């Protein structure tokens with residue numbers, strides 16, 4: 001494991017994110033993972049932050065709301081088979097980790113573990129959470145992403161990156 005700055009490999013990681021990254025949550029001894037392709041790495045309040053965009057309907061949303069933490073993994077290996085499970089089923093109904101046969105490893109600064117795959121990992125603690133509403137939203141974005149899923153807006157979970165590292 002190699003500790004790196006939060007913005008290490010930023011361009012590579014954002015390229016991976018735009019296709020398939022993983023967001024891990026954990027509560028009451030259970031770990032859940034969803035695919036994420038929307039998010040941002042930046043600086044706010046002089047802190048390194050990751051902004052996760054998670055729809056209200058996701059089980060992951062409920063878990064982050066309760067625990068206010070999650071980890072993000074940018075995989076440096078092909079995990080397309082696992083991505084089908086993580087992105088198409090819900091942790092409400094199935095144990096996705098068991099289905100994929102993948103494992104996790106403990107995080108350093110938070111309770112939520114990281115996916116144990118080659119890649120870069122962020123340990124995130126929520127600073128500010130905000131559910132989107134139609135108010136002030138660009139009408140074209142509203143029509144494209146939300147008209148067919150009424151009242152299923154994304155929440156922005158602005159989170160401090162407490163640790164960042166690469167695992168082989």
Ligand SMILES: Cc1cc2nc3c(=O)[nH]c(=O)nc-3n(C[C@H](O)[C@H](O)[C@H](O)COP(=O)(O)O)c2cc1C
Pocket residue numbers: 019020032033034035036037038039053054055057058059060061086087088089090091092
């Ligand atoms: C390529 C891809 C990218 C996705 N990105 C996001 C995302 O950024 N935010 C989100 O809320 N859902 C996203 N999803 C959908 C969730 O991964 C999916 O609904 C998942 O089943 C939610 O699992 P959960 O109910 O266990 O949280 C994406 C799905 C795919 C296939």
